[in-house]
Structures are given as structure tokens and as C-alpha cells.
Amino acid sequence: MNTTALRVAIVAMGCGLAASHALAQNLALLAVGTLDQSRAGAWADRSGLSYTLENGAPANLLGGFGSALTYASGNTFLALPDRGPNAVPFNPNVDDTVSYVNRFHTVEMKLKPSTSSTGLPYTLVPDMKKTTLLWSLTPLVYGTGDGLGIGSGVPPINNFFQHYFTGRSDGFDPAASSGDPHEARFDTEGIRISNDREKVYISDEYGPYVYEFDRETGMRLRSFALPSSFDVPNQYPVGATEISGNTVGRTANKGMEGLAITPDGRTLVGIMQNALIQDANQGGAAANLLRIVTIDLHSGRVTHQYAYLLTTGSGVSEILALNNHELLVDERDGKGRASQNNAKVKQLFKIDLNGAVDVSQMDGAHAALHAVPKTLFVDLVSSLNAGGISSALIPSKIEGITFGADIKQNGKTVHTLWVANDNDFLSTTTDSKGNTIDNPNQFFVFGFTDADLGGSAFVPQFRGERDDD
Numbered sequence: 001m002n003t004t005a006l007r008v009a010i011v012a013m014g015c016g017l018a019a020s021h022a023l024a025q026n027l028a029l030l031a032v033g034t035l036d037q038s039r040a041g042a043w044a045d046r047s048g049l050s051y052t053l054e055n056g057a058p059a060n061l062l063g064g065f066g067s068a069l070t071y072a073s074g075n076t077f078l079a080l081p082d083r084g085p086n087a088v089p090f091n092p093n094v095d096d097t098v099s100y101v102n103r104f105h106t107v108e109m110k111l112k113p114s115t116s117s118t119g120l121p122y123t124l125v126p127d128m129k130k131t132t133l134l135w136s137l138t139p140l141v142y143g144t145g146d147g148l149g150i151g152s153g154v155p156p157i158n159n160f161f162q163h164y165f166t167g168r169s170d171g172f173d174p175a176a177s178s179g180d181p182h183e184a185r186f187d188t189e190g191i192r193i194s195n196d197r198e199k200v201y202i203s204d205e206y207g208p209y210v211y212e213f214d215r216e217t218g219m220r221l222r223s224f225a226l227p228s229s230f231d232v233p234n235q236y237p238v239g240a241t242e243i244s245g246n247t248v249g250r251t252a253n254k255g256m257e258g259l260a261i262t263p264d265g266r267t268l269v270g271i272m273q274n275a276l277i278q279d280a281n282q283g284g285a286a287a288n289l290l291r292i293v294t295i296d297l298h299s300g301r302v303t304h305q306y307a308y309l310l311t312t313g314s315g316v317s318e319i320l321a322l323n324n325h326e327l328l329v330d331e332r333d334g335k336g337r338a339s340q341n342n343a344k345v346k347q348l349f350k351i352d353l354n355g356a357v358d359v360s361q362m363d364g365a366h367a368a369l370h371a372v373p374k375t376l377f378v379d380l381v382s383s384l385n386a387g388g389i390s391s392a393l394i395p396s397k398i399e400g401i402t403f404g405a406d407i408k409q410n411g412k413t414v415h416t417l418w419v420a421n422d423n424d425f426l427s428t429t430t431d432s433k434g435n436t437i438d439n440p441n442q443f444f445v446f447g448f449t450d451a452d453l454g455g456s457a458f459v460p461q462f463r464g465e466r467d468d469d
Helices: 003-020 239-246 286-290 363-368 381-386
Strands: 028-034 068-071 076-078 103-113 123-131 188-193 199-203 210-215 221-222 257-261 267-271 290-296 303-310 313-321 325-331 347-350 372-380 398-403 407-410 412-421 428-430 436-438 441-449
Touching: 028 103, 028 381, 068 412, 076 188, 076 398, 103 290, 188 257, 199 257, 257 325, 267 313, 286 290, 286 363, 290 363, 303 363, 313 398, 325 398, 347 381, 372 381, 381 441
Parallel strands: 028 123, 068 188, 068 398, 257 313
Antiparallel strands: 028 441, 068 076, 076 103, 103 123, 188 199, 199 210, 210 221, 257 267, 267 290, 290 303, 313 325, 325 347, 347 372, 398 412, 407 412, 412 441, 428 436
16 A cells, blocks of 8 residues: 555544544434425425426425525525436436426424423424526526437426526536536535525536525526536436546536535535545545535635545535534435435534645545544434434435524523425335335424534524524
8 A cells, every 4th residue: 555545544544433433412302394385285386387397297396395404584494405306217318307497495484382291392384485496597508308208308487588497417518518507407405595685505416516596586696616627528417327427527416415605604615415536536535535615705716625524424415604614514324214224324513624724736535634624513313313203204315404593491592403304306205114104394403502512603694583481
């Protein structure tokens, strides 16, 4: 083994031991809420779309909106679905994707003290207020469907001014790299809001892209240029083909899964779900290296790139700013409800970018030597178990995390952590015994205090407090 490889192995072992031997802290589960309907009906969102998609699903199908979650002040949250209903087989030539128009939902969360002497201390009733569709003023490249056994991917609601983004996988220009902002395909995975609450930032897995949208209208305002090393030069509508057809760039369906915004509103922080192809091909610790980028919102430029090493999960689903330099990272596996397995790894790790080494010019092996330190903040599986939820019913895709307003309990301030799941647009699933069970999108609310932060300071993006004594 050469010197570099040995050093990488030692660093990886050290990071793994530090994370695995950390105390698995539990947080108190305060409430659980479910959202499976709106004023438009059961499993219908408020987009107003009345047509059907290529696979027969309604265009206003409600689901998947725990893919990302962000607090927007008061009782208001924004919830983001991913690329649409493709969990049911449809057409393998496009990975079963359809021209589902990308969108986010505005949801009011009514968190109230429970009147029952048993169960959780709070009740949560989510109410969907609005669905906002995402579009570009300039034309986008859609799939024609030629040779794929499927029709055009142009949404029927397109008009001269509005060109809607969709989740269909063939919406790209084969002559361009995957970072081309003119492409229609958009697999939305991370969402945050500006401090003035007028703009929304969304990251995706196809590009990967990070776009800025007008919150009110859904119009794209800006596209941020990410490092070209994140792009794949050869694009295909089938993810497995895209992986085998490239030696560099993001792994298909494992792009920029997580997005944070610092409380001062100046910086976006994005994290990849898995290693870039060129990093993974180096093996060793580089195969578990996830790259983090920071984007200055004033200039729109990427300012830094940092290294994060996976230790327990199969990938990262989200990143959330605790303050202007410390963040929580959501590592998870794919086990839990809808996978017919008991949930195992759903953990939030704390990292600090202060003093972190910029790895922009480093290959995976060298970047892994400079991974940001991480400590286990909370084990969500054990926390949910302690709150009365069995591992078999914990969602497999815990993907959305955000902070909410503080609450007052017995005269003390308690911070709230909100967690959401992506149900893949499937209202039911089967358990390990083959029984049909509900598969809702849920919101889990946890409470924590400053003492739970291990010396870190919690700086909320929006200050607010509910008086729930």
C-alpha cells in the first residue's frame, strides 16, 4: 500500500471510530402529523392541474413532498416533492419517469398542546395552503420520446412565457453536459428560503443544479454554476446507462441531495448524496467521499468545496445550518417502512466548516485526508422508538429536515426540529409479512434544548416562539 493510500485508510478508520463510538443521543418526540389531502381532495395537491400523466397518474397527485422541508417563519413551511410518481413500473426507457411538473407546497403546521394525558405531548395538523409550479421564462429542452416508446415530454400547460420543469429523465440536450441550465429535467431534492422570504433555492440530482425561484410565481430567477467536475459529459435517460457511460461527474440519481442556507442568509451549502464517479473509482476512503460546496448568494459564485466522509449510512439526504458555520447532515440507509425491513440508520451528524480545508483542487484520495470532523448529534431511529414508533413503521426515506419555531414548556425555551419523509407517491405499501399498510407522508417534530447541542450555538434563520404553556 502506498503512503497516500495508507494515510487515507487511517483517516477513514479514525472518522468511522469517532462517529460509531459517539453517544447516540435521543431527542424527545413531540408530535407526528400526516398530510394526505388538501381542499382539492384526497391525495390531490393545490396545483389545479386536471390532466393525467403518461402513466395514468393524475397530474395533481399529492405525495413525495418530504423530499425536502424548510421553515418559512410563523407556522409556515415549504415542502418539496421529488421528480414525481415513478415508483410504479411504466417505461424502463425513461426509468419510469413522467412529465410531472416540479413544484413545492406551502403548508401551515398547527402544533398545539395535547389535551390527552397519554401519547405525545403535542398534536400536529398540517394544512396545505398553496402549490407553486416551477418554470422558466426561457425555453427548455424536452424529450421528444422518439425511439423510447413514449410521446413528447412537453407539459400541456406550457405557453409562450412559461416553460415548466419536469421530472422526466429524457429532458436534456445530448450534445450538452448535465450542467446545462436549459434542460427541462429537474429532480428536486433540497429547498431553502431567502431571509426576505421572497426567493426559494432548490437543488437537484440531474445536473446537479441549484436554482433560485420567485417564491410567489415559481419563475426561475437565477442558475448557479456548480463545479464542472460534478457534471457528466454523456447523458442518458436511463440512470444505469448514464453511470456506465461516464467516468467523471455525479452518480445518476445521487446528485445534490441536500441544501442548507446559513442563518445570515448569505451562503448556500450543498452536499452530494454520494461520491462523484471519479472519486468512487479511486476506492478506499474516496469511495465514501461526499463533496460539499458553498455558494455566495450575493455574487452567485461557488466559494469553497469541502470533504465529508460517510460512516454509517448509504448516502446523505439533507444538510441543515445550525449556525453560520456548523451544520447537521442527515445520513440514512434505505431500510424502514416501504422497504419491508426495520429501519436502522437515520442519524444526524454535526459538522463544522470553520477551519475546514478547501478540497476544490484535490482528487478523492487526497480530499479524504481533509474530511470535516463529525460528531453524532441524534439517532432518529432510537428517538422515534422512544416516542412509540416501531422500527418497522419508521419511513425508509427520512429526507427533509428543518428547524421550526421555539416553544415554551414549563417556562423553558425548547427548540423544534422537524423531519419529513418521501413516500414515493405511494399511499400504501406492504410490510414484511406481505400485508398492505398505509404509507403516508409524515412530519415528525422533536424538541431539543441548548444543552443538547454539546457547546454549539443554535442561531435560527427566523426567530419566533409559540407560547404553549
